Amino acid sequence: MNNNRVHEADFRRHFSPWKLPGQPPLMVWMALVLQGLLICISPVDGQELPVENGFAARIDGKVITLAELDRAVQRQITSARGQIHESVIERETARLRPLILRGLIERQLLLQRAIHEKILLPPGAVDSYLQDTVDKMSQAEGTRYSIDDYLAIWEQQYGEAELDLRVRLGEELRIDELRRRKIRSTRSISPKKLREYYKSHQEEFTGESHISFRQLLITMDDPDSGRIQDEASRALESGDDFEELVKKWSMGPRRDIGGLYRMTDSELDARFPPVPKVVRGLTPGETSSWFICRGYIHRILMVERTEGIPLDFARAQNQIRMILTRDIELKKRKQFEESLWR
Structure with a gap:
């Protein structure tokens, strides 16, 4: 073998x-x-x-x-x-x-x-x-x-x-x-180091945050896509409600609930690019520019971001171990990268 x-x-x-x-x-x-x-x-x-x-x-x-x-x-x-x-x-x-x-x-x-x-x-x-x-x-x-x-x-x-x-x-x-x-590092991290790191970085350890946003989708190959995009843009500039515009114009999923999505950060990462990057670049109440993704013309409204709850040491251990292991691997990575160019 x-x-x-x-x-x-x-x-x-x-x-x-x-x-x-x-x-x-x-x-x-x-x-x-x-x-x-x-x-x-x-x-x-x-x-x-x-x-x-x-x-x-x-x-x-x-x-x-x-x-x-x-x-x-x-x-x-x-x-x-x-x-x-x-x-x-x-x-x-x-x-x-x-x-x-x-x-x-x-x-x-x-x-x-x-x-x-x-x-x-x-x-x-x-x-x-x-x-x-x-x-x-x-x-x-x-x-x-x-x-x-x-x-x-x-x-x-x-x-x-x-x-x-x-x-x-x-x-x-x-x-x-x-x-x-x-x-990849196979070095074990001692419980003492894990606890020391937690004490000095305790505020960094929380559960996954949740993100809520709405999206308006217009099919690119629809003959009326340009007109709908223009009308939707004018309506938004006039202060019309984003949710109602989704119910009126959107051609994508969840139209009946105003295109609302609520997901964790890791779930957002699984969305087709550039949606994750666009969503994370918005503040609550902010609307993105139009962009193209998956054959649709998109526009996204950021609704809210709910931060995760603080984690105690027992629940934060895996995250700490990953962080300390990553630091070790970064040093190994730098050495390996430099060896490629010799």
Whole structure:
């Protein structure tokens, strides 16, 4: 049996992007400098750049094309559309490109390390990950989705086809397992340290907070979507009640109760992006700008946020152990990141 094959259960969790590591080697810096020159002479208008023999970086023979970089940039800025003026997006995109390129380079270095260490996925790992994601999203959205639904929504939202997404997820899962093996701490935390930390940070430990918000959804492909959006905007500017506007205009779920959702922070995280980020950026009584998600034009009203109740030491122990373990792993992570760029 191959010990490098990853257990399927290990993939039933979200992977998270890392911060950018230390200085890259000379050849990678040359590619970055080249990319900087290309940014200066290329229009930043969201269109795909010409890529005949063009590349953004080359890492040990693997080429990151300008088209790959452009798609990665577009995925990052998609969530901002509808919330930030297009002129701001165009200006910030040029600044974002070198950072995203650096992330793509690091990702390729990680993937090459995972391949070198013969880290293999269990059969069906990508489907298992997608099913877990869909189950969480279905519970949070209040609507039952299938994997096919999710893939269609993803392509509509980010322009990434199913095959490309599956390949990328498979690579990310292998990278995630590499990180876990290199960084995960098995060191035990003593009860004394747990209690000391609790005493000095007691106010930080509470149960999950709850968030209530309403959402107005207009189907993008509805022929009257533009007119409805304009009328709803004018009504909100005139001070009309958001709940009543949802009951009148919304084309999404929970229309009959004014589009009201109440959920914990972890449940909110399972919503399709950029909803979690938009909701957390609002204060009670504040309404978001229009933004696009899941084939709908969204507008959200923040109703209230209820903080969790304080936790005693017995109930806070698991959180404390996670915090102290994370601090240990951060140090290991920094060392591992630096080793990639040597």
